[in-house]
Amino acid sequence: MEAVKVRIQTQPGFANTLREGLPKLYKEEGVWGFYKGIVPLWCRQIPYTMMKFACFERTVEALYKYVVPKPRAECTKSEQLVVTFVAGYIAGVFCAIVSHPADTIVSKLNQQKGSTFVEVGKKLGFWGMWKGLVPRIIMIGTLTALQWFIYDGVKVYFRLPRPPPPEMPESLKRKLEAEKSGH
Numbered sequence: 001m002e003a004v005k006v007r008i009q010t011q012p013g014f015a016n017t018l019r020e021g022l023p024k025l026y027k028e029e030g031v032w033g034f035y036k037g038i039v040p041l042w043c044r045q046i047p048y049t050m051m052k053f054a055c056f057e058r059t060v061e062a063l064y065k066y067v068v069p070k071p072r073a074e075c076t077k078s079e080q081l082v083v084t085f086v087a088g089y090i091a092g093v094f095c096a097i098v099s100h101p102a103d104t105i106v107s108k109l110n111q112q113k114g115s116t117f118v119e120v121g122k123k124l125g126f127w128g129m130w131k132g133l134v135p136r137i138i139m140i141g142t143l144t145a146l147q148w149f150i151y152d153g154v155k156v157y158f159r160l161p162r163p164p165p166p167e168m169p170e171s172l173k174r175k176l177e178a179e180k181s182g183h
Contacts, residue, residue, distance in 0.1 A: 006110035037109045044102035056091035084152040092144025096137040101129035
């Protein structure tokens, strides 16, 4: 369906709806037309999703450690939601960067009938894969910030439990203390 969506977005007159586009793509390219972009799609989506969570979590930790002048437990819910939004935006910037080349290739693959991942990559060249990164950063940064903000906001509104900030496990604290004291 991604292939049909991209065609509708990038090829005026291809189709107006998914219902119209599905049989048209099948007729033009067969079943392979629906899957030719699957590997680059994974190359976009897997790093994007990994970055979304890993970067968000680490950014929240860093903001509370280096930017926010008080511990999270002492922050109001509104202050915590601001941290969530900022961390979400920063995570979104990194999501956009790691996924942009593959996203560009997916778009071009679905615009150019019969093309392959490698052909599109060679044709675009290194710098061609990075065109449009700034608008994508703005878009993905904002969307990711809003996703995290809404997620956290719903948890706050319904008073659902939120995980405490990560702390060093007690066993590791004791081990480090023992090493410091020479035992």
